[in-house]
Amino acid sequence: MEFHYICDSERIVRTTFSPEHFDGVEFSNAAISLDDLSSRGVSVDREGITPLSALDKRIEAQVAKNPDARQSVVYSVLLVGAVRAIQGQEASQALEVKADPIKEENEGHALILSAKPRGKAELRALRLRLIxxxxxxxxxxxxxxxKA
Structure with missing residues (x-):
């Protein structure tokens, strides 16, 4: 089954780690890479479509890379329509949310990325909004x- 279109009412989940990205009160800028935001895409999961087993497997692999900085998992739910409603300096849609299924692993994987090329200052402002x-x-x- 393929899930390419993401509607505005859909919930997506950004998974980060504490203390690497979140100190229990605030997120650090490291929670969203400017390079990811500008071109590669910020990884998120579509609630209800992403298999829990795929999420757990990815988290386990990421924690293994840096266990001291990734002591606990932090989940943030974002509404797709709210992400798409963020406007850039030109008063148009600044961010896109695109399906990015990973075959046979996570059909609910998606990406948040800039709708067009932007300078570092504008990307930083968008990152602050997302954070x-x-x-x-x-x-x-x-x-x-x-998904079970």
């Missing part, structure tokens, strides 16, 4: 609805 949304959308794993 604010991540903080407002903090959730515990038990409240998320991933």
């Amino acid at each position: 604010g949304m991540m903080k407002a959308g903090l959730h515990s794993k038990g409240t998320l609805q991933f």
Whole structure:
């Protein structure tokens, strides 16, 4: 089954780590790479489509790379429409949310990325907006609805 279109009412989850990205109060800028935001895409998971097993497998692999900095997992829920509603300096849609399924692993993987090329200053401003949304959308794993 393929899930290419992402509607504005869909919830996406950004997974980060504490203390690497979140100190228990605030997210650091490291929670969203400017390079990812500008070109590669910021990795997120579509709630209800992403298999929990795929998420757990990815988290386990990421923690193994840096266990001291990745002592606990931090989940932030974002509404796709709210991400798409963020405007850039030109007062148009600044960010896109695109499906990016990883075949046979995670059909619910998606990316947040800049809708057009931007300078570092504007990317930093967009990152701050996303980080604010991540903080407002903090959730515990038990409240998320991933595919069984």
